[in-house]
Amino acid sequence: xxxxxxxxxxxxxxxxxxxxxxxxxxxxxxxxxxxxxxxxxxxxxxxxxxxxxxxxxxxxxxxxxxxxxxxxxxxxxxxxxxxxxxxxxxxxxxxx
Numbered sequence: 001x002x003x004x005x006x007x008x009x010x011x012x013x014x015x016x017x018x019x020x021x022x023x024x025x026x027x028x029x030x031x032x033x034x035x036x037x038x039x040x041x042x043x044x045x046x047x048x049x050x051x052x053x054x055x056x057x058x059x060x061x062x063x064x065x066x067x068x069x070x071x072x073x074x075x076x077x078x079x080x081x082x083x084x085x086x087x088x089x090x091x092x093x094x095x096x
Contacts, residue, residue, distance in 0.1 A: 053086055
């Protein structure tokens with residue numbers, strides 16, 4: 001009979017693989033709160049940023065299965081450097 005810890009260890013690779021198949025969850029408000037306002041009001045910048053990030057997330061949800069796992073992982077790591085990760089940056093990385 002397997003102990004509960006043994007079951008957890010057996011289930012962990014399956015859970016990790018399933019997670020890798022999903023688009024990561026980023027905090028859009030944190031992303032857009034860190035965006036600089038250039039020539040616009042902060043409110044207009046935030047609205048535009050939220051729109052762009054939401055569109056990029058939607059596009060990623062549709063295209064995510066088409067990208068290789070190692071490419072997805074590399075891009076997620078890359079966009080997570082130096083501040084809040086961005087869906088726009090992740091999509092750009094994957095498409096390059």
